[in-house]
Amino acid sequence: xxxxxxxxxxxxxAEAAIRYGVDGYFGYPITPQSEILEHLMAEEPYKKxxxxxxxxxxxxxxxxxxxGGAACGKRVMTTSSSPGISLMQEGLSYIAGAELPCLVxxxxxxxxxxxxxxxSQADYFxxxxxxxxxxxxxxxxxxxxxxxxxxxVGLAFELAFKYRNPAMILxxxxxxxxxxxxxxxxxxxxxxxxxxxxxFPWASTGKNPNKPHIIITSLELDSSKQEQVNIRIQNxxxxxxxxxxxxxxxNCDDAEYIFVAYGSSARICQKxxxxxxxxGIKVGLLRPITLWxxxxxxxxxxxxxxxxxxxxxxxxxxxxxxxxxxxxxKIKVEHFGRFGGIIPTPQEVxxxxxxxxxxx
Amino acid sequence: xxxxxxxKPENLVYRRTPVLTDNVMHYCPGCGHGTAHRLVAExxxxxxxxxxxxxxxxxxxxVLAYNYFEVDMQEAAHGRAPALATAVKRLKPDFFVFSYQxxxxxxxxxxxxxxxxxxxxxxxxMIFINNGIYGMTGGQMAPTxxxxxxxxxxxxxxxxxxxxxxxxxTELLAQLPGTCYVTRQAVYxxxxxxxxKRAIRQAFENQxxxxxxxxxxxxxxxxxxxxxxxxxxxxxxxxxxLPFYPLGDLxxxx
Numbered sequence: 001x002x003x004x005x006x007x008x009x010x011x012x013x014a015e016a017a018i019r020y021g022v023d024g025y026f027g028y029p030i031t032p033q034s035e036i037l038e039h040l041m042a043e044e045p046y047k048k049x050x051x052x053x054x055x056x057x058x059x060x061x062x063x064x065x066x067x068g069g070a071a072c073g074k075r076v077m078t079t080s081s082s083p084g085i086s087l088m089q090e091g092l093s094y095i096a097g098a099e100l101p102c103l104v105x106x107x108x109x110x111x112x113x114x115x116x117x118x119x120s121q122a123d124y125f126x127x128x129x130x131x132x133x134x135x136x137x138x139x140x141x142x143x144x145x146x147x148x149x150x151x152x153v154g155l156a157f158e159l160a161f162k163y164r165n166p167a168m169i170l171x172x173x174x175x176x177x178x179x180x181x182x183x184x185x186x187x188x189x190x191x192x193x194x195x196x197x198x199x200f201p202w203a204s205t206g207k208n209p210n211k212p213h214i215i216i217t218s219l220e221l222d223s224s225k226q227e228q229v230n231i232r233i234q235n236x237x238x239x240x241x242x243x244x245x246x247x248x249x250x251n252c253d254d255a256e257y258i259f260v261a262y263g264s265s266a267r268i269c270q271k272x273x274x275x276x277x278x279x280g281i282k283v284g285l286l287r288p289i290t291l292w293x294x295x296x297x298x299x300x301x302x303x304x305x306x307x308x309x310x311x312x313x314x315x316x317x318x319x320x321x322x323x324x325x326x327x328x329x330k331i332k333v334e335h336f337g338r339f340g341g342i343i344p345t346p347q348e349v350x351x352x353x354x355x356x357x358x359x360x
Numbered sequence: 361x362x363x364x365x366x367x368k369p370e371n372l373v374y375r376r377t378p379v380l381t382d383n384v385m386h387y388c389p390g391c392g393h394g395t396a397h398r399l400v401a402e403x404x405x406x407x408x409x410x411x412x413x414x415x416x417x418x419x420x421x422x423v424l425a426y427n428y429f430e431v432d433m434q435e436a437a438h439g440r441a442p443a444l445a446t447a448v449k450r451l452k453p454d455f456f457v458f459s460y461q462x463x464x465x466x467x468x469x470x471x472x473x474x475x476x477x478x479x480x481x482x483x484x485x486m487i488f489i490n491n492g493i494y495g496m497t498g499g500q501m502a503p504t505x506x507x508x509x510x511x512x513x514x515x516x517x518x519x520x521x522x523x524x525x526x527x528x529x530t531e532l533l534a535q536l537p538g539t540c541y542v543t544r545q546a547v548y549x550x551x552x553x554x555x556x557k558r559a560i561r562q563a564f565e566n567q568x569x570x571x572x573x574x575x576x577x578x579x580x581x582x583x584x585x586x587x588x589x590x591x592x593x594x595x596x597x598x599x600x601x602l603p604f605y606p607l608g609d610l611x612x613x614x
Contacts, residue, residue, distance in 0.1 A: 072448055
């Protein structure tokens with residue numbers, strides 16, 4: 001039974017966490033995503049589903065609480081915004097190294113440094129290229145609506161457990177703060193301890209008298225073994241790249257030009273497409289839903305059909321590097337963005353297409 | 361008297377607890393870690409909680425503690441063991457959860473996690489090994505290094521006017537409402553080993569009653585880092601560490 005509600009993107013994350021049966025949330029307040037912890041505390045999910053909600057002393061503590069919970073096979077998550085996510089990078093590297101599933105939501109704000117509390121997409125590099133130390137990736141989902149904020153909580157946990165790897169929802173201040181109607185699902189029961197014990201033999205569920213104890217670690221002092229760990233992780237990532245790429249194509253069938261944009265930029269591009277088509281410009285949108293794994297294959301195919309692509313991001317140009325790699329310089333690819341918390345208008349975006357790609 | 365006459369349960373005076381694995385410990389000969397490990401493992405065995413215990417290992421000399429305890433173990437990032445322990449206990453409240461940390465891990469890089477886990481009153485047992493030095497990285501100054509004590513990063517002795525003061529973290533934690541039991545022990549004599557074991561037992565028993573953090577500091581030696589023989593290190597511990605870090609209970613809540 002689906003229920004329709006008017007919610008902020010941040011509230012949708014919190015509501016989804018409760019209704020998908022998440023076991024634990026550990027977080028620290030930071031603008032523009034504090035509504036998540038506020039909503040959770042107001043809903044008192046520990047009374048409804050037994051979900052643990054804890055305001056930690058820092059983002060460093062939050063991510064390490066997530067590490068401990070994930071190590072027990074529980075569905076655990078944290079949320080933050082850019083500076084807080086920077087503090088979590090060590091923990092994320094450990095979680096990826098120990099091959100544990102969890103969800104981290106980043107409601108991105110402008111940087112660098114303390115930056116601004118206004119929306120931004122400048123954490124693309126940090127999220128998709130590693131962020132912490134060592135060779136690892138985050139499975140990254142980019143919601144473009146409040147509905148996707150809700151739905152991706154479920155999807156992110158599904159992928160995180162499938163690949164035993166941290167997943168990130170890379171949102172931004174627009175999607176976090178905007179209010180839209182959202183279909184919310186029924187309360188799903190949390191996994192029982194028996195189910196976790198049976199399904200996840202790698203988890204700390206208590207010593208089995210007939211088996212050796214379980215060790216959760218990312219340490220391997222023997223380099224030849226550590227190399228094997230890395231190879232196993234990389235093979236897992238190859239499988240993820242082969243199976244999990246998700247994207248949306250809008251008005252691409254007859255398009256001569258393509259906007260490549262995710263999250264709130266994709267929403268702005270949809271309006272720019274409308275304005276462009278009114279002027280007779282055949283332009284479409286490729287919206288990556290997974291930023292990692294990146295939809296390189298479809299972009300490569302589109303490069304054989306269209307004349308140019310504009311990567312529209314609220315950053316100084318980060319995803320454009322992946323678009324360039326995918327299209328192999330077959331066509332003209334440029335970046336357009338505003339940053340520091342400024343949101344571009346559809347008119348600006350269309351103008352950039354006209355000057356940088358069509359007339360460029 | 362033949363072999364069978366000797367090997368009888370009633371003649372047993374000592375055996376290795378099955379809560380320790382068969383792995384050969386990497387600790388230096390003379391180090392207190394091995395004894396501290398054994399005491400924790402024996403308490404887990406005696407309480408019959410091996411299948412219901414999760415331990416959190418630190419970064420430092422005891423980073424490989426997870427290889428020695430035959431219970432499910434998690435290896436934390438440097439200083440973060442209390443954060444992991446917090447989540448594990450809250451998500452699995454019927455389990456016994458302990459962290460095992462050294463002084464650099466617990467009282468320097470992990471100070472925030474230590475204080476806040478203790479202040480929240482997490483229902484866990486924290487074992488704190490204080491040897492006043494960073495052992496694993498080769499004998500650098502620790503937050504608990506004594507005034508005038510020589511280490512590789514205080515080669516002329518800890519000058520407190522430049523390097524700051526040794527931190528009595530245990531005294532600090534005893535002030536917090538979330539700790540129910542705070543004690544300082546040592547393991548360099550048989551009598552102290554027996555006493556320390558009773559303290560660790562108490563620290564685990566408290567988890568049954570949801571009393572808050574039970575904190576056991578063990579003042580230990582580092583003969584390698586201190587550049588002494590094990591015997592001389594124990595004597596130095598008694599003469600120098602204990603006057604500054606006196607043994608005994610700092611807090612026992614009813």
